[in-house]
Amino acid sequence: MSREARRAQLIASTIDTLATRGYSRTTLTDVARAAGLSHGLVLFHFETKEKLLAETLNFLAEEYRQNWQAALAQAGDDPAEQLNALIEADFNPAICTPGRLAAWCSFWGEAQSRPLYQQACGEKDDAYNLQLEAICQRLSDAGGYGRDARHVARVIRVTIEGTWLDLMTMTAPYSPDEALTTVRTCAALCFPDHFTPEGLVPLRAREPR
Known part of the structure; x- marks a missing residue:
């Protein structure tokens, strides 16, 4: 395998290991075993556990960023369509997998991982939050809701x-479909003319305020 392919294999094994062992209990030996490789080969590519975990978090963060940006790029100019695209992006089967969710939880749940998380994800989180707030502001203005976009975006995000x-x-x-319905219900409470728990209200059916 090429160097990049081998590193990708080890990052995938790290995600699986984080899912089963958690952040603090994950070791290079665990990752090597999951990948079916030697401990020395893991050391060759990443040198330390800290570097391996940092690369894994960078991979997850970049994968997440590319996912929501690709969804948004296909949504057009309508803020309701854009908000719906962001919501659905978080339940894309490519990123909403048990292993990835557990890996994210591992990074979120360990105090010792917070500096690492902030370094890898701080700017990306800020960019996402600002984008979400801007969409909520445009939707609130277009629909005449008079919402505080910062608070609405935070409610949807949490x-x-x-x-x-x-x-x-x-x-x-419950299933990812039920999770998606839950988030759509939240959006419907904030923007009832544009969302229902089942999804986006068609443009022709929206009631002007």
């Missing part, structure tokens, strides 16, 4: 994050 946690931690977790 609802998404909460359903991600539910998918990982509940004794009897």
Whole structure:
């Protein structure tokens, strides 16, 4: 395998290991075992556990950024369509997998990982939040809702994050489809002329305020 392919293989194994062992208990030996490779080969590519975890988090953060930006680029200019695209992007089967969700939870849940998370994700999180707020502001203005876009965006964002946690931690977790319905219900409470729990209200059916 090429160097890049081997590193990608090890990052994928790290995601799987984080899902089963958590942040603090993950070791290079665990990752090597999951990949079916030697401990020395992991050291050759990443040198330390800290560098491997940093690269894994960078991979997850960049994958997430590309996912929501691609969804937004296909949504057109309508703010309701854009908000719907951002919501649905978080439940794209390519990123909303048990292994990835558990890996994210590992990085979120360990105090020692917070500086690493801020370094890898701080600017990307800020960009996402500003984009979400701008869309909510445009939708509030267009629909005559008079909402505080900053608070609405925060409510929608923490609802998404909460359903991600539910998918990982509940004794009897619900499906990603149910999680998506939950977030759409939140959007419907904020923008009732544009959303229902089932999805986006068609343009022709929207009631002007």
